[in-house]
Amino acid sequence: MKPETVALLSTHYYDRNAGALAPPIYLSTTFERDADGSFKHGYLYARNANPNRDSLERSLTALEGGFASVAYASGQAATMNLFLALAPGDHVLIPTDAYYGTPALLEELMHPWGLTYTRVDMTDLAAVQAAMHDNTRVVWVETPSNPLLKIVDIQALAEIAHAGNAVCVCDNTWATPILQRPLDLGCDVVMHATTKYFGGHSDVLGGALVFKEDSKLYQRIRRLQSVGGAVPSPFECWLVLRGIKTLAARVRMQSETAGKVAEFLSQHPHVEAVHYPGLPTDSGHELAKKQMTGYGAMLSVQIRGGADDAIRVAAKLQIFTRATSLGGVESLIEHRASVEGPNSATPPNLLRMSIGLEHADDLIFDLKRALE
Numbered sequence: 001m002k003p004e005t006v007a008l009l010s011t012h013y014y015d016r017n018a019g020a021l022a023p024p025i026y027l028s029t030t031f032e033r034d035a036d037g038s039f040k041h042g043y044l045y046a047r048n049a050n051p052n053r054d055s056l057e058r059s060l061t062a063l064e065g066g067f068a069s070v071a072y073a074s075g076q077a078a079t080m081n082l083f084l085a086l087a088p089g090d091h092v093l094i095p096t097d098a099y100y101g102t103p104a105l106l107e108e109l110m111h112p113w114g115l116t117y118t119r120v121d122m123t124d125l126a127a128v129q130a131a132m133h134d135n136t137r138v139v140w141v142e143t144p145s146n147p148l149l150k151i152v153d154i155q156a157l158a159e160i161a162h163a164g165n166a167v168c169v170c171d172n173t174w175a176t177p178i179l180q181r182p183l184d185l186g187c188d189v190v191m192h193a194t195t196k197y198f199g200g201h202s203d204v205l206g207g208a209l210v211f212k213e214d215s216k217l218y219q220r221i222r223r224l225q226s227v228g229g230a231v232p233s234p235f236e237c238w239l240v241l242r243g244i245k246t247l248a249a250r251v252r253m254q255s256e257t258a259g260k261v262a263e264f265l266s267q268h269p270h271v272e273a274v275h276y277p278g279l280p281t282d283s284g285h286e287l288a289k290k291q292m293t294g295y296g297a298m299l300s301v302q303i304r305g306g307a308d309d310a311i312r313v314a315a316k317l318q319i320f321t322r323a324t325s326l327g328g329v330e331s332l333i334e335h336r337a338s339v340e341g342p343n344s345a346t347p348p349n350l351l352r353m354s355i356g357l358e359h360a361d362d363l364i365f366d367l368k369r370a371l372e
């Protein structure tokens with residue numbers, strides 16, 4: 001079945017009590033035990049499992065084509081649990097332009113705990129191969145990347161990881177399973193910030209790890225979720241599950257609009273560069289065409305001049321909202337370098353955009369006016 005259908009079927013709820021179409025929210029933290037000591041519905045305590053989280057995990061598994069999913073209270077909590085499942089002394093490879101929070105987590109929390117890591121340009125497969133050590137356990141892939149929208153070869157990176165006895169994990173937040181399915185391309189685990197496109201309305205934080213198959217790693221992480229306690233609430237699971245019902249429609253329309261915006265910007269004299277894999281001139285275009293079914297709704301633009309010029313353009317926009325984050329129905333724009341702080345490697349004239357559901361013509365008009 002196509003992802004549109006999977007999104008609907010995997011979120012469908014069969015209500016034996018009232019025939020309701022929308023699922024109830026099970027707020028209960030604890031579940032009744034039978035006289036014989038068993039738990040006939042399978043639930044004991046809500047940190048271990050609860051019906052809303054189970055529904056969400058089943059839907060995520062179906063969408064990514066995996067074996068099982070583990071849902072968290074944020075994308076960062078999902079990433080943290082993946083690293084906590086390794087052992088002190090292990091080594092991790094991450095891309096040079098990974099989502100800012102991933103290296104921050106490794107540096108500030110996991111490095112003192114005993115993990116080492118190397119940042120490597122994953123568009124260069126020989127460099128990835130050379131960065132593999134005997135103790136490398138994870139090759140962390142993110143494509144399209146943040147904020148430069150670089151595309152890396154998921155299949156080739158998974159092969160390098162496996163040859164070195166490491167697992168390949170893909171942060172699939174920006175592409176979503178509507179446009180890209182890393183497990184089909186050889187990855188072992190998909191990570192998501194469900195905060196973004198799954199939730200889709202900028203009103204819920206969440207994260208998830210989706211596993212290709214049953215494994216020691218999956219069993220360990222299932223245990224860490226419950227013992228570590230970084231679980232999403234039933235209401236948060238309910239909101240993300242509701243978001244999934246419109247995921248495919250939103251992502252496809254937002255991507256189509258992003259393509260039009262990127263095309264407009266690439267022709268503008270005040271624009272130095274546009275980073276969007278859908279542009280035929282983009283360095284990642286051919287690879288994206290091969291491993292994605294659309295190019296996504298994120299793009300970055302470098303304005304001619306410096307940071308001040310970029311900030312001035314963002315200030316003049318009336319339809320875009322100046323805010324961080326992405327994946328919601330409203331278009332957002334941000335000056336990425338100032339969000340990332342003094343150690344940021346992001347070009348100072350770069351603005352990152354998350355395209356929403358407004359009409360492409362209106363967004364282009366807004367940009368045209370701001371760039372004058």
Ligand SMILES: *Cc1c(COP(=O)(O)O)cnc(C)c1O
Binds near residue numbers: 076205206
């Ligand atoms: C937002 C984001 C995260 C982190 O998710 P949170 O829910 O904010 O913790 C991780 N990776 C990518 C690519 C993201 O965009």
